[in-house]
Amino acid sequence: MLTYIVRRLGQTVVTALFVTVIVFSLARLTGDPTILIVPTEATEQDIQFFRQQLGLDRPLYEQYWSFLSNTLQGDMGVSFRYRVPALDLVLDRLPATLELAFVSMLLATLIALPIGVLAAVRRGSYIDTGTRWFATVGQSTPTFWLGLMLILVFSVDLRLFPTSGRGTWLHLVLPAITLGWYSSAAIARLTRSSMLEVMESDFVKFERLSGLPERVIVLRHALRNASIPIITYMALQFGVLLSGAVVTERVFAWPGIGQTVVAAISMRDYPVIQAAVMVTAILFLLLNLLVDLLYSWLDPRIRY
Amino acid sequence: MSLLKRVAIAATVSLSLAWAPALAETHVTAAIGIDVTSTDPHKISGGGEYLFFSNVFEGLYGHNLDGSLAPQLATSYTVSDDGLVYTFKLREGVTFHNGEAFGADDVRYSWQRSNKPEIKNPRASIVTKKISDVVVVDPLTVEIHLPKPNASMIENLGEFFMIVPKDYIEKVGDDYFSKHPVGTGPYKFVSRSINENIELAAFKEHWGRVPGVDTLTLRIVPDPQTRIAMLQTGEADIILNVPPHQAKEVGADPDIDVVVNPSFQNYFININMLPEGSPFRDQRVRQALNYAVDKDTLIKRVMFGFATQSTAPCNRGVIGCDIDRKPYPYDPEKAKALLKEAGFDFSKTYKTFGLAPGRAPQSKEVAEATMFYLQQVGIKTSLEFLEYGAWLARLRSKDPEFALFWQNWTDYNADPMGRLPRGITKGGTYSWSDLPEADAMIATADSITDPDKRRDHLRKLFTMLYDNPPWIILWTTDEVHAKRSNIDWQPRANVSWPVFWKLSKH
Secondary structure (H helix, E strand, O other), rough: HHHHHHHHHHHHHHHHHHHHHHHHHHHHHOOHEEEEEHHOOOOOOHHHHHHHHHOOOOOHHHHHHHHHHHHHHOOOEEEOOOEHHHHHHHHHHHHHHHHHHHHHHHHHHHHHHHHHHHHHOOOOEEEHHHHHHHHHHHHHOOOOHHHHHHHHHHHHHOOEEEEEEEEHHHHHHHHHHHHHHHHHHHHHHHHHHHHHHHHHHHHHHHHHHHOOOOOHHHHHHHHHHHHHHHHHHHHHHHHHHHHHHHHHHHOOOOOOOHHHHHHHOOOOOOOHHHEEEHHHHHHHHHHHHHHHHHHHHHHOOOOO | HHHHHHHHHHHHHHHHHHOOOOOOOEEEEEOOOOOOOOOOOOOOOOOHHHHHHHHHHHEEEEEEOOEEEEEEEEEEEEEEEOEEEEEEEEEEOOEEEOEEOHHHHHHHHHHHHOOOOHOOOOOOOOHHHHHHEEEEEEOOEEEOOOOOOOHHHHHHHHHOOOOOOOHHHHOOHHHHHHHHHHHOOEEEEEEEEEEOOEEEEEOOOOOOOOOOOEEEEEEEEEOOHHHHHHHHHHOEEEEEOOOOOHHHHHOOOOEEEEEEEEEEEEEEEEEEEOOOOOOOHHHHHHHHHHHHHHHHHHHHHOOOOOEEEEOOOOOOOOOOOOOOOOOOOOOHHHHHHHHHHOOOOOOOOEEEEEEEEOOOHHHHHHHHHHHHHHHHOEEEEEEEOHHHHHHHHHHHHHOOEEEEEEEEEEEOOOOOHHHHHHHOOOOOOOOOOOOOOHHHHHHHHHOOOOOHHHHHHHHHHHHHHOOOOOOOEEEEEEEEEEEEEEEEEEEOOOOOOOOOOOEEOO
16 A cells, blocks of 8 residues: 555656646747737837846746746746736635635536436436436536526526625525536436446346345445446546636636636736646646545555 | 813714714726736836726826826926926825825936836836936926927826835835835725736825725626626626627616727728838828728728727827828729729739737727728738737737738827837837838927927828828727716726726716
8 A cells, every 4th residue: 555655646746747847838839928018119128128037038948947946946936917926826816716616516416416316217217318418418518608698597687696706605606507517417427327337237136136125225335336437537527627617717707717827828927827737737636646545545456 | 171071072972973874885896807917007018007007196297088188296387498308386285095295206206216127117118218307396396307308208197107105115115015006096006806806995185086986896807798797787887898799789778878988099900011022012002902991881880880980090189180181982993993003913812910809899800801892902812810919929020921910009198109109110119111201200200399380290290191001091999888877987088098087876
């Protein structure tokens, strides 16, 4: 067990290093930031001066090396645009994104698990048809369209929830539904197929023969066996939610990382792009590490 | 007065205060599309910033709601005969938001700070770097000394020379001031959360423009559809930048008014005159392009009526723009005749580029429609769209591959000299023109200190630029905002960002 943990930790560190290279290159692929920072009145000298100030005139490997060594010390540079430390800006926005992702996940699970289980148990019924329909439609709904529709119906017409911003739990409802919609459909579909597989298995047939009540069979035994792929998928989905919040955050003016990254990319604000992607990537890596360790603890056979 | 009596009076007074109905605070929320990048008036990097700065800071002179030049922290000025010394009488009894008194020392200090290298002021070159000294004559008189005449300075003081409090900054330092700005404007800064909101409060001790509300929140809501929904539910009292094609639908609500504000945003199709042997160096070809495009129809169909056709290549309301000519009429036959006369090569496909949607209203549609009109007179073009950063880079690169492209520029105020040297003069940052006669007139415009003579000079210049057009001249756009009908609000005309000075709620 201990060697496994050490090995997985090592893998995580190597991946994180690899991520720094990708993040650094991606930020620079967006183009030259100086002309967006200086006003249109700026002369070529002004632009050169700013390039020097920002260290953009140095060779790429030098820039990468200082980026890496500063990052290891927790310094991710100063935002070109806002002139505040980039990491502070991102960490300041992180709670809003985490909150939204977490609530969306919870909502998606609470909706998806019961309907997925029901669809499997009542195979072929109208519940099953409804679930499959929901899974197909839900996975193909564009996020921005869903978000705007929810605003039009529940905020503008019914006046139930605020249109945008962050504050009370009421502010959370619509963005969480919007963000969790796809995951919910996907988890419902997966739950249904895993459950069906388990319900067909020999041990469920044996339990039926031994006269256990159906409710006990489904909830105690079948669901437990069906849950491993579901948990794996949910962990992956949580990562998707962290990054998938971009559109939802824009529509609902939710002050999270997603909005900040979009603004930073359009303005070529390298330090902020780097800090935001690094923070998200590291969260994702830690989440994966946690899930793996949890599995190996649950089921000692899973060690790879 | 006996002690007892005094106690009794004090008691009644405090009782009556306690029982007086508390006056309700009026609060207004305005939803805006993009955040300001800085709250330090010496770190302004783009037009959008003025949404904040014009409400919190002031210059010696500035612009009224109708766009006219007006005294702010000064009351009057005189100019020496050689145009090198401006003497300002300052307004008495003005205080900064923190209670500190404003005086001549602050003017000198603001000039010094604006030019400090460590402040990295992106706009110091426009006014403050062109000043050689600011002399404190007495607490309410300053002299501004110039190395050479600069007739456009007065118009630009409000936007590029904002006054900051000397004692406060010396006490708290530049960094702290950047995050906790203190000015003299109608609103005080309260707090800010980047990409979320900016909280302002009315400055009740302002010398002449106390807003009719107590507090104002600027909320950053990037999606225009969401801003519209906020206005419909009443979460926002004012929203900025309604997409032109939705203005009618939004205004149909009886509780909502659409606010149309004439802006200083100039739309045009720039013509590359730089490459040797380019057909576009011929004056007749550039005139033909102006005859070929039906501006009336474009304004109606593409801009939904929210634009004013330009005559000369300048924004209406700009000094000297009122020339004695009619806009180029739509006359495709005349365009074809002129092109033939000039021996234009119709066999080639000319490369053009536009700006992707999202930054300026209808930029993509305008570029597409213009190219369609050029096709109608036989000019073949290829068109590609670039996002803002890439578009800006190509604009500065002056790539000889490209013949035409969509462009816009915004004048910050009625003085055209902020833009002309950069936009028209050959070699200017974003000029693709080559018109030596016009260049000579631009070069001398700022040495004419007499305002009337200078206006005539600029009028002559714009007439010349009408006859020998550097661009396909299009129009000045109108800004489209919207508000709840219980809000009284007047933005500011002819300045590209609205102000909230005149604002009340009932």
